[in-house]
Amino acid sequence: MPAEQRVRVEVEGRALELSNLDKVLYPASGFTKGEVIDYYTRISPVLLPHLVDRPLTRIRYPNGVEGNFFFEKNAPASTPDWVRLERLPAPGSSKGREELDYVVCDDLATLVWLANLAALELHTPQWKIDADPDMMVMDLDPGAPAGLVECCGVAVLIRERLAADGIESYPKTSGKKGMQLCCPIAGTQSAEEVSDYARRIADELAREVPKSITAKMAKRLRPGKIFIDWSQNNAAKTTVTPYSLRAQPTPSASTPLTWAEVEAAAEGEPGAVRQFGAAEVLARIEEYGDLLAPLVDGGPQLPAGR
Structure with missing residues (x-):
C-alpha cells in the first residue's frame, strides 16, 4: 500500500x-x-x-x-x-x-x-463484565407492511405497561427498520430472570392487542404486526449499541428518541420518527445531549414472576 x-x-x-x-x-x-x-x-x-x-x-x-x-x-x-x-x-x-x-x-x-x-x-450485551444485566431491552421488529410508525404505537403501550411496574423505558431507533426500548435495571437478577419478565410483558400485550402485536418468533406470524423480541435479553445475545452506525445504503445510526417524538409518530405525524443519518444524529446531540444517559445509572429490580 x-x-x-x-x-x-x-x-x-x-x-x-x-x-x-x-x-x-x-x-x-x-x-x-x-x-x-x-x-x-x-x-x-x-x-x-x-x-x-x-x-x-x-x-x-x-x-x-x-x-x-x-x-x-x-x-x-x-x-x-x-x-x-x-x-x-x-x-x-x-x-x-x-x-x-x-x-x-x-x-x-x-x-x-x-x-x-x-x-x-x-x-x-445487556450486561457488563462479571456482572448481571443492568439493562432490559424490548426489541420491536415490524413485519411488513407494518413499519416504524406502528413500532411507535406499540412502544407507547409497552412504556405504559412497564411504568405500572415502576420500570422506566427509553426509546431508540435500530438504525434499520425497527426500534428498541431500553430499561435500566438493578443488575441483581440473572439474564434468565430478565428474559422471563420481558417475555411475560410481551405475551400479555400480544394477548391484549393480537391484531397488532406478536410475541412469537415464527416469521409466518409477523406480517402486519410488531414482534416484541423479548429474547434479546438472553445472556448470549447482543443489541446494537446506541449511536452505532448501521450498514444501510446511507450511514444511518441507532438514534435515541424523545417520548414526544414517539407519541407524535404513533398519532400519525409524518416524519416525527425515522431512521436518522449520521449528520442528523450529531445535530441531535447538540440539541438533546444523550437521551439515554439514565441507562448508565442503573434502575429498579424487576418484579418477580407471577
Missing part, C-alpha cells in the same frame, strides 16, 4: 496508523472511511459510556456496505497491546472455542482503531 494512503495520528496519547481514509464505505452517499472515523470521534462523548466494561461484537465491512462483511468477537491478531481485552465464555462460537478474547472499548483511541478497521456496527 502506498505510503500516502496511511496517516499517523495520536489519539489520547496512543499512536495509530489510519489507512485508506478516502475509501468509500457507503457508495450510495459517497460516505468514506475518513467520515466514519470522524463520526465516531465526534459522537464518542455520548457513545463511550454505553460501551464501557461491555464485551464488544463488531460487524466489519472492509469493502463497504455493499461488499462482504463478517462478525468479529475475538480480537484480531493485529490488536495493539494497549487495547483492553477480556477472555470470556463464548457460547455458540463459530470457531468452536469455549472462550474468546473480547475487545472492550473504554476509550477514544480504541474506538478510532475499530473505526479504521471498518467496524461499522457495534453490538453489546
Whole structure:
C-alpha cells in the first residue's frame, strides 16, 4: 500500500496508523472511511459510556456496505497491546472455542482503531463484565407492511405497561427498520430472570392487542404486526449499541428518541420518527445531549414472576 494512503495520528496519547481514509464505505452517499472515523470521534462523548466494561461484537465491512462483511468477537491478531481485552465464555462460537478474547472499548483511541478497521456496527450485551444485566431491552421488529410508525404505537403501550411496574423505558431507533426500548435495571437478577419478565410483558400485550402485536418468533406470524423480541435479553445475545452506525445504503445510526417524538409518530405525524443519518444524529446531540444517559445509572429490580 502506498505510503500516502496511511496517516499517523495520536489519539489520547496512543499512536495509530489510519489507512485508506478516502475509501468509500457507503457508495450510495459517497460516505468514506475518513467520515466514519470522524463520526465516531465526534459522537464518542455520548457513545463511550454505553460501551464501557461491555464485551464488544463488531460487524466489519472492509469493502463497504455493499461488499462482504463478517462478525468479529475475538480480537484480531493485529490488536495493539494497549487495547483492553477480556477472555470470556463464548457460547455458540463459530470457531468452536469455549472462550474468546473480547475487545472492550473504554476509550477514544480504541474506538478510532475499530473505526479504521471498518467496524461499522457495534453490538453489546445487556450486561457488563462479571456482572448481571443492568439493562432490559424490548426489541420491536415490524413485519411488513407494518413499519416504524406502528413500532411507535406499540412502544407507547409497552412504556405504559412497564411504568405500572415502576420500570422506566427509553426509546431508540435500530438504525434499520425497527426500534428498541431500553430499561435500566438493578443488575441483581440473572439474564434468565430478565428474559422471563420481558417475555411475560410481551405475551400479555400480544394477548391484549393480537391484531397488532406478536410475541412469537415464527416469521409466518409477523406480517402486519410488531414482534416484541423479548429474547434479546438472553445472556448470549447482543443489541446494537446506541449511536452505532448501521450498514444501510446511507450511514444511518441507532438514534435515541424523545417520548414526544414517539407519541407524535404513533398519532400519525409524518416524519416525527425515522431512521436518522449520521449528520442528523450529531445535530441531535447538540440539541438533546444523550437521551439515554439514565441507562448508565442503573434502575429498579424487576418484579418477580407471577
